[in-house]
Amino acid sequence: MSTIYILWLRQVKKYFRTPSRIIGSLGQPLLFLLVFGFGFGSIYKQAGQGDYIQFLAPGIIMMSVLFTAVFSGIDLIWDRQFGFLKETMVAPVPRWQIMLGKTLGGATVASFQGVIVFILSLIVGFKVHDLFMLPVAALFVFLVALLFTSLGIAIASRLEDMQGFQLIMNFLVMPIFFLSGSLFPLQGLPKALEVVTRLDPLTYGIDGVRESLIGVGTFGIPIDLLLVVVITVVLLGIGSYLFERIQA
C-alpha cells in the first residue's frame, strides 16, 4: 500500500513542481479550442449541427488527458536513462505495486490536466447541460487517463531509449486522437473511417464524456463505460506484464 502511495506521490509532486510545464502544455488545447472552435463554428452551425464549441470541448479535454497520460507513462524511459529505475527495481517490493503506483500517479496528473482544460473551455463559452452528470464525466476522464498511462508504460517497457518516441507520437498517439471523434461527429462517415473510429479506445471515452457534459452521444453511457473499463483493465494487464519483464 505504502509503496503504491510513494510512487504516486513522486509522480504528482514532480508534476506540480513545474508549473511552467503545466502552463506550457495548455497552449495546444487552447489553440485547438479557439482555432477549430471559432474557425469551423459557422460551417458547423450552417450544417444544422448547433454550437461547435459544445461539440468540440469534450474532445479537446480528452486530447490533453490522452497526451499527458501517454507522456507520464513513457517518462519511465527517463527513469531508466537517468538510473533511478534501478533504485526502484532492486527494492524488495513486488513489481505490480510499482507499476500500479506509477500508473495511478500518471492518471492523477492527466486527469488534473483534463480539469484545467475543462475550466479553459468554460471560459471560452462551453456550457455544461447537467451539473449532476459532472461526476460521470470525471469518472470517464480518470478511466481514460488510467488506460493511456498504462499504454505509455507498456510502450516504455519495450523501448530502450527515446529513439522510437517520435514514431510512437506520429503513428499511434496522433491517430488515436484524430480518429476518435474528437473533432468530428461519428455519424455519416465513410465506411472505412467509421470502422477505424470504432476500433479507437478513445472514441468511447470521448463519447462518454460528451454525453455526460452536453447530453448528446452516439453509443450511450453504459456501452461507453463498459468498453472503457474493459480496455483499461486489459491495458493495465499488458502494462504490468511488460513491466515485470524489464531489465533495469
Added chain:
Amino acid sequence: MVSNLTDTNIISVSGLTKKFKDFVAVDNISFTVKKGEIFAFLGPNGAGKSTTIQMLTTLLAPTKGKVMINGNDPTKNKDAVRKSFGIVFQDPSLDSDLTALENMQYHAVLYKVSKEIREKRIGELLRFVELWDRKNDMVKTFSGGMKRRLEVARGLLHHPAIMFLDEPTLGLDPQTRNHIWSYLQDISEKQKMTVFFTTHYMAEAEKVADRIAIIDHGKIVAMGSLAELEDKTKTNSLEEAFIAITGNTIREEQVNGTGRMRAMQRLWGRR
C-alpha cells in the same frame, strides 16, 4: 582486524559464470566474504566487476554457478536477498528532481523502514554524510561528490547486512573519497556490516580492504589480504603485486572511454 571476525560467510560464490552470447564476461569465479569484512574487487575496466555485482544483487541471472547472499539464493529468493543489502550503483541512481530528503523518504518507504524511526534515521544519516543543511535542496543542484554521499546514506538507510558499492569513488576528489570511506569503515566496524566494493584504484583497495580479489578478463587471478598478496609475489606494494600477477598495471589512460565519460558525468552532473 580480520582476527576478531566470526567465521560466517555472508557471501559465498562458487563457479559463477556469465556469458553474453559467446563472450564470457565472468569466468567461473569462486570466493567467500565473511560477515563484517571489507572486500575489494580490483580490476581494470571490462574485467567483469559490475557484471558480478549485478549477479550478486538479483539484477542479472548467472549463466552458471551458485551464489548465496546472507543465506539466500538471489535467483530464487529475490526479496529476501534484496532486503539484506544496500547498493551504490556504478552510475548515478538518484531522482534529481526530488530533494535529498525526498530521495531518502522514497527509499525508506520501499524498504519498509517503520514510520516511527524513519525521520530520525534519515536525519542521522544526512548529518553523517554532511548533507543535513542541504536536505531540502533538489538533487540536481548537488555536486558529484554530494550525490555520491547521498547515495551512500540512502544505501545505509535500512540497516543492510551487506553494502555493495560499484566503483563508489570513481571521478571523486581525494577528500570526498576519504570522507566516504570514513563513514563506511565506521559503520562496518560498529555494526558488523559487510562491504563489497569494486574499484580500479590500487590505493583505495590497499587502504580500506581487509581482503582483495584481483579480477582480470572475468577471472579471479589472485585473492588475499594485502600482506598475503605482497608475500605471495615477494613485493612491497599492491601495485607491484598487481604487476607481478597480471603483468600489467591499471593506469588512468587504460580506463576506456566509457569510464572516463562516467567520471566526467559525475564531476559535471548529468543534465
